[in-house]
Amino acid sequence: MFVVNVEGAVHSDGKWLMIRRSDKEDHASGMIALPGGKAEREGNTSDILERTVKREIEEETGVLVHDKLTYVHNTSFVTEKGIHVVDIVFLCKYKSGEASAKDPNEVSEVLWMTAEEILEDPFIEIWPKNSIRFARQKLSGKEGEGQ
Numbered sequence: 001m002f003v004v005n006v007e008g009a010v011h012s013d014g015k016w017l018m019i020r021r022s023d024k025e026d027h028a029s030g031m032i033a034l035p036g037g038k039a040e041r042e043g044n045t046s047d048i049l050e051r052t053v054k055r056e057i058e059e060e061t062g063v064l065v066h067d068k069l070t071y072v073h074n075t076s077f078v079t080e081k082g083i084h085v086v087d088i089v090f091l092c093k094y095k096s097g098e099a100s101a102k103d104p105n106e107v108s109e110v111l112w113m114t115a116e117e118i119l120e121d122p123f124i125e126i127w128p129k130n131s132i133r134f135a136r137q138k139l140s141g142k143e144g145e146g147q
Contacts, residue, residue: 007036012094
């Protein structure tokens with residue numbers, strides 16, 4: 001059984017919305033990542049992934065994104081506690097809101113960073129870097145190149 005996690009690659013004016021995960025988080029504490037979170041059980045429904053990513057972005061950062069989301073890519077990983085996770089990333093366009101850390105138990109810092117800043121930062125893990133690479137390709141219409 002997998003946990004389903006979604007993340008939003010939120011883009012605005014040449015920058016990407018990133019969070020620093022709280023030191024209180026079980027998985028990837030203190031690391032810079034894309035905002036997102038786990039899908040919750042809703043019974044029979046549609047668009048659960050899209051609703052989840054929009055909700056999580058707003059809950060974590062106060063930012064609202066436009067309704068049109070673009071699928072970027074998916075991965076799987078195993079957490080430090082042995083939980084298997086499927087992670088789906090969506091490209092999101094900023095709509096409104098002042099970005100800030102809404103819950104210090106989840107997010108300790110919110111950052112707007114250029115792709116170059118993200119890709120060149122030695123302390124950011126490969127996973128968010130790959131997500132930004134792929135999201136940038138989608139944004140530019142060059143998906144499939146260099147993959």
